[in-house]
Amino acid sequence: MPSKASDRPFPERRRSIVPPTRWYSSFRQACLREPALRGNAAYWLQVEGSLTRHLQLRCQHGFHVEVAAEGFAVPASEEAATLDIPERQLAWIREVRLCGDNEPWVLARTIIPLHTLAGRGRRLRHLGRTPLGAWLFSHREWTRGPLQAGLCEPADGRQPWCARRSVFASGPRQLLVGEYFLPALLDQAP
Ligand SMILES: C=C(O[C@@H]1C=C(C(=O)O)C=C[C@H]1O)C(=O)O
Numbered sequence: 001m002p003s004k005a006s007d008r009p010f011p012e013r014r015r016s017i018v019p020p021t022r023w024y025s026s027f028r029q030a031c032l033r034e035p036a037l038r039g040n041a042a043y044w045l046q047v048e049g050s051l052t053r054h055l056q057l058r059c060q061h062g063f064h065v066e067v068a069a070e071g072f073a074v075p076a077s078e079e080a081a082t083l084d085i086p087e088r089q090l091a092w093i094r095e096v097r098l099c100g101d102n103e104p105w106v107l108a109r110t111i112i113p114l115h116t117l118a119g120r121g122r123r124l125r126h127l128g129r130t131p132l133g134a135w136l137f138s139h140r141e142w143t144r145g146p147l148q149a150g151l152c153e154p155a156d157g158r159q160p161w162c163a164r165r166s167v168f169a170s171g172p173r174q175l176l177v178g179e180y181f182l183p184a185l186l187d188q189a190p
Pocket residue numbers: 049050051052053065094096098106108109110130131132133134136177178179
């Protein structure tokens with residue numbers, strides 16, 4: 001049984017933990033398609049700053065990151081296009097569950113292109129259970145691009161139905177972070 005994050009590779013045949021998602025250029029655009037976004041989801045899809053930090057602040061017993069899979073794999077063509085990297089080029093893909101009070105609240109999928117992993121970016125392959133948000137927001141040179149809103153196709157009522165994502169950039173380096181909100185979080189008052 002794998003015990004460390006590095007023991008959980010990301011072969012292409014491994015299923016992603018996040019559902020298929022259709023992305024919209026803004027929260028408002030997604031609301032035109034799905035008015036239910038104007039409920040509790042509105043807060044989470046638009047909240048600024050580190051999502052990790054916002055989640056930590058609402059935990060009573062503790063916050064942790066559970067690594068579902070990380071390793072080199074080929075991103076979806078639409079993800080490669082969003083990052084402007086060649087289609088079929090390998091990237092470091094990290095999928096985690098952000099857990100509050102021992103319950104998964106958010107699923108996150110991050111695509112880190114090869115050129116971002118060079119030099120100091122090497123560290124990004126060894127985050128393990130350290131939240132990526134803590135790293136990004138403590139390195140001031142990283143800035144976040146506009147937030148897109150996503151409507152998911154959940155396989156069942158326990159999967160996320162909405163998400164958000166954005167590109168973080170530091171000079172020529174960039175990475176794409178998608179955050180998928182689980183009903184366990186959305187059912188709480190924001
Ligand atoms: C971008 C952030 O980082 C969070 C932490 C992640 C991780 O550890 O892989 C992934 C996505 C985010 O939800 C944030 O906190 O805003």
